[in-house]
Amino acid sequence: MFDSLSEKLESVFKKLRGQGVMTEDNIKEALREVRLALLEADVNFKVVKDFVESVRVKAVGTEVVQSLTPGQQVIKIVHDELVAVMGGNEDNGLNLSAKPPVAIMMVGLQGAGKTTTCGKLGRHLKNLKRRPLLVPADVYRPAAIEQLATVGRQLGLEVFNSSADQKPVDICSAAMRFAELNGFDTVILDTAGRHQIDDFLMNELAEIKASVLPLEILFVADAMTGQEAVNVAGGFNERLDITGVVLTKLDGDAKGGAALSVRAVTGKPVKFVGLGEKLDALEVFHADRLVSRILGMGDVLTLVEKAQSVFDEKETARLQQKLKKNQFDLEDFLAQLQQIKKMGSLESLMGMIPGMGKMMKQMQGAQPSENEMKRIEAIIRSMTPGERANHGIINGSRRLRIAKGSGTTVQEVNQLLKRFTEAQKVVKQLQKLGPKGLLKGMGGLGKGMLPFG
Amino acid sequence: MEQQEKKGFFRGLVDKIAGAGQPQTNDIEPSPTAGEPPATPSAGAEERPDSGPGFFSRLKNGLKKTKDGLVGRIDALVLGKKEIDADTLEELEEILITSDIGVKTTVELIRSLEQRLGRNELKDGAALRAALKADILARLNAHHSVLDTDTRHPFVLLVIGVNGVGKTTTIGKLASRFTGNGKRVLLAAADTFRAAAAEQLEAWGERSGVDVVRHKEGADPSAVVFDACKAAVARQVDILIVDTAGRLHTKVNLMEEMKKIHRVIGREIPGAPHETLLVLDAATGQNAVSQARLFKEAAGVTGIALTKLDGTAKGGIVVAVSHEFGLPVRYIGVGEAIDDLRDFNPQEFTDALFQA
Numbered sequence A: 001m002f003d004s005l006s007e008k009l010e011s012v013f014k015k016l017r018g019q020g021v022m023t024e025d026n027i028k029e030a031l032r033e034v035r036l037a038l039l040e041a042d043v044n045f046k047v048v049k050d051f052v053e054s055v056r057v058k059a060v061g062t063e064v065v066q067s068l069t070p071g072q073q074v075i076k077i078v079h080d081e082l083v084a085v086m087g088g089n090e091d092n093g094l095n096l097s098a099k100p101p102v103a104i105m106m107v108g109l110q111g112a113g114k115t116t117t118c119g120k121l122g123r124h125l126k127n128l129k130r131r132p133l134l135v136p137a138d139v140y141r142p143a144a145i146e147q148l149a150t151v152g153r154q155l156g157l158e159v160f161n162s163s164a165d166q167k168p169v170d171i172c173s174a175a176m177r178f179a180e181l182n183g184f185d186t187v188i189l190d191t192a193g194r195h196q197i198d199d200f201l202m203n204e205l206a207e208i209k210a211s212v213l214p215l216e217i218l219f220v221a222d223a224m225t226g227q228e229a230v231n232v233a234g235g236f237n238e239r240l241d242i243t244g245v246v247l248t249k250l251d252g253d254a255k256g257g258a259a260l261s262v263r264a265v266t267g268k269p270v271k272f273v274g275l276g277e278k279l280d281a282l283e284v285f286h287a288d289r290l291v292s293r294i295l296g297m298g299d300v301l302t303l304v305e306k307a308q309s310v311f312d313e314k315e316t317a318r319l320q321q322k323l324k325k326n327q328f329d330l331e332d333f334l335a336q337l338q339q340i341k342k343m344g345s346l347e348s349l350m351g352m353i354p355g356m357g358k359m360m361k362q363m364q365g366a367q368p369s370e371n372e373m374k375r376i377e378a379i380i381r382s383m384t385p386g387e388r389a390n391h392g393i394i395n396g397s398r399r400l401r402i403a404k405g406s407g408t409t410v411q412e413v414n415q416l417l418k419r420f421t422e423a424q425k426v427v428k429q430l431q432k433l434g435p436k437g438l439l440k441g442m443g444g445l446g447k448g449m450l451p452f453g
Numbered sequence B: 001m002e003q004q005e006k007k008g009f010f011r012g013l014v015d016k017i018a019g020a021g022q023p024q025t026n027d028i029e030p031s032p033t034a035g036e037p038p039a040t041p042s043a044g045a046e047e048r049p050d051s052g053p054g055f056f057s058r059l060k061n062g063l064k065k066t067k068d069g070l071v072g073r074i075d076a077l078v079l080g081k082k083e084i085d086a087d088t089l090e091e092l093e094e095i096l097i098t099s100d101i102g103v104k105t106t107v108e109l110i111r112s113l114e115q116r117l118g119r120n121e122l123k124d125g126a127a128l129r130a131a132l133k134a135d136i137l138a139r140l141n142a143h144h145s146v147l148d149t150d151t152r153h154p155f156v157l158l159v160i161g162v163n164g165v166g167k168t169t170t171i172g173k174l175a176s177r178f179t180g181n182g183k184r185v186l187l188a189a190a191d192t193f194r195a196a197a198a199e200q201l202e203a204w205g206e207r208s209g210v211d212v213v214r215h216k217e218g219a220d221p222s223a224v225v226f227d228a229c230k231a232a233v234a235r236q237v238d239i240l241i242v243d244t245a246g247r248l249h250t251k252v253n254l255m256e257e258m259k260k261i262h263r264v265i266g267r268e269i270p271g272a273p274h275e276t277l278l279v280l281d282a283a284t285g286q287n288a289v290s291q292a293r294l295f296k297e298a299a300g301v302t303g304i305a306l307t308k309l310d311g312t313a314k315g316g317i318v319v320a321v322s323h324e325f326g327l328p329v330r331y332i333g334v335g336e337a338i339d340d341l342r343d344f345n346p347q348e349f350t351d352a353l354f355q356a
Helices: A001-018 A026-042 A045-059 A071-085 A112-127 A144-155 A168-182 A200-210 A227-241 A257-266 A287-295 A299-312 A311-323 A330-341 A344-352 A354-364 A370-381 A385-389 A396-406 A412-433 A437-447 B004-018 B041-047 B057-080 B086-097 B103-118 B123-143 B166-180 B197-208 B221-234 B252-268 B287-299 B315-327 B347-355
Strands: A102-107 A130-135 A187-190 A217-220 A244-248 A272-273 A280-284 B155-160 B185-190 B211-213 B240-243 B275-283 B303-307 B329-333 B342-344
Touching: A026 A071, A026 B103, A045 A071, A045 A257, A071 A257, A071 A287, A102 A112, A102 A200, A102 A227, A112 A130, A112 A144, A112 A187, A112 A217, A112 A244, A112 A272, A130 A144, A130 A168, A130 B004, A144 B197, A168 A187, A168 A200, A187 B123, A187 B197, A200 A227, A217 A257, A217 A370, A227 A257, A244 A257, A257 A272, A257 A287, A272 A287, A272 A299, A280 B155, A311 B287, A330 A385, A330 A412, A354 B342, A370 A396, A370 A412, A370 B197, A412 B057, B041 B123, B086 B103, B103 B123, B103 B315, B123 B315, B123 B347, B155 B166, B155 B252, B155 B287, B166 B185, B166 B197, B166 B240, B166 B275, B166 B303, B166 B329, B185 B221, B197 B211, B211 B221, B221 B240, B221 B252, B240 B252, B252 B287, B275 B287, B287 B315, B303 B315, B329 B347
Parallel strands: A102 A187, A102 A217, A130 A187, A217 A244, A244 A272, B155 B240, B155 B275, B185 B211, B185 B240, B275 B303, B303 B329
Antiparallel strands: A272 A280, B329 B342
């Protein structure tokens, strides 16, 4: 739905071409689209209302810049404004500067992902050369303590020994003493999930806070939360004065508009986002990226960063040499596939490229899936080095052998060879654009969707 | 300069929503939520009844927010307006969307109201409210049916959903409920991924004296299910409930894993699973529609369990999900205790939504 916000605005503004200034009248419809788009992304309706009003104020009277279409210009205003609301480029780091041990307290509704996030955060802190202690203080849910203990084992982190018959407050204060005596500098408290209207359990959190004086109280919020996000976050913030937010399960297809609501109602920054079930799937929050996600504009920055961190420089240099000499062969094709694979699922990568969301919809399954990637790999691996270097020599009987060897069919081998030939053509074209051709090519792709940035 | 302006806007937002300042008043679109959050925690807690018989009032309390939001807003919207015009309906559309009811359903509801408006059937707020209530109830009733586990033997119940919606807790409550009805129940711990998931299910099993078939962590869930099916047949249990790992519906591999679980069950016990229950968190917004769509495609969901209705969450999204995918809502979860699971009753649900 959302990927089409830019399209919708384009169509709304078609009739506006030739007019120099945006007025109250001619942006009314566009603002309605913006409002619906935000509502569909689960941004709270109060927040949307105020937000749209502020966009209206900004947009009215703005001259339409020659190089942009009015639709693009509104999107730009919306984008900038959203980024500003989400805290822009403010520092989202954890505040841990105090006499150790410092405590970090995780709070939130049931099933938001507190325990998993505790583990991820522990790992993150360990990478920052700190010595975290995980403290299970959820004595209500069956096997919650066991869950954190298991997570700790997997990460090689120490987990405080507690049992379900203890009081959570006692566990936490005992854990602080234990940390002090045993040289842990950070204590991560995993509390039980609770509703913000549950007075008894909210009091318990207040008691824990009073007894361990945590420097950080992180509210863990599910990215899929709907309009309720405002009430829940407001309730927790009021009782505990949270210091930050962790947005979990952002690896799904939820737009995460709840983050905007939470931020608006609490004024507290989103510090981390959870992007998967694996214990390394925690990232520092970037406002502009979430905003692009909400607006369906892709996430070029994350993609580029991922690519930079994964692409082996030497390998890339070698490939570039080959590209220059026009010797791109199947071996290189395979190497490229593997590098892409290292960056994560193909779908998530494609989704990050602006405009690709729309293209993927049009292709409807024509893009290679994870399974297809595996098959391609199997086929290339069933070729001799000679065949990989020069696919021209692959005749009928070789095709049959390759198909048998890789457990595929001759048709599939043919398809791959055809695709590869096409890829070679593309490579040749990119070659003409110069050394940075690839990036330029990508820039061109995104131009219509991302007129700024 | 610009930065300052933005901050100013933002602070204003915070104030308005947190209710620090005077709640914004607006004739057309009053905002009862504006001043409310501060009062919510204490007020909500005082009114929260003890667990036990007062289920209806409990549900009502859980739904209080929805009602406040929905009916309160609609009343305020219509109040003071002699006639209901198209503008009012447009505002109404926004209100429905923001009650998590879903964009598509909202548009449909509005269209129906518009038609009645055209026929001059809706003269005032009460009529508008009755019409809306009837429409929502009709939607929930259209696909409503209670789960009958006596039809097959053993009856296999597959429980699926995204992470953290309350699958295992729901299964614990189901097991207790079925054993309370004199059924022999077996649980399968096919969540082999999340740390201590099987332990969690075992703890629930112990509470109602039900056996759990489990493997080691990291085992193939289909293997657990295979064993569980064999055991269910051999031990002649009445109901086998399969717990699966939470999975985001967009993860291809995990959805394939779930299809395999489904296949294995069907192979071992022909016709099974007899019910594939999708668990939805009442706090979930528009994403629930996407969840239902993809889970239905992959595993042929046949029913919904709506959890965590004891909070302030509205659960309005089930109106959309049930209608859009023709799925009955079977159960609702209204608390963390073992008996906090109820049959879904469309009339009560809608009444609770609308009762003053």
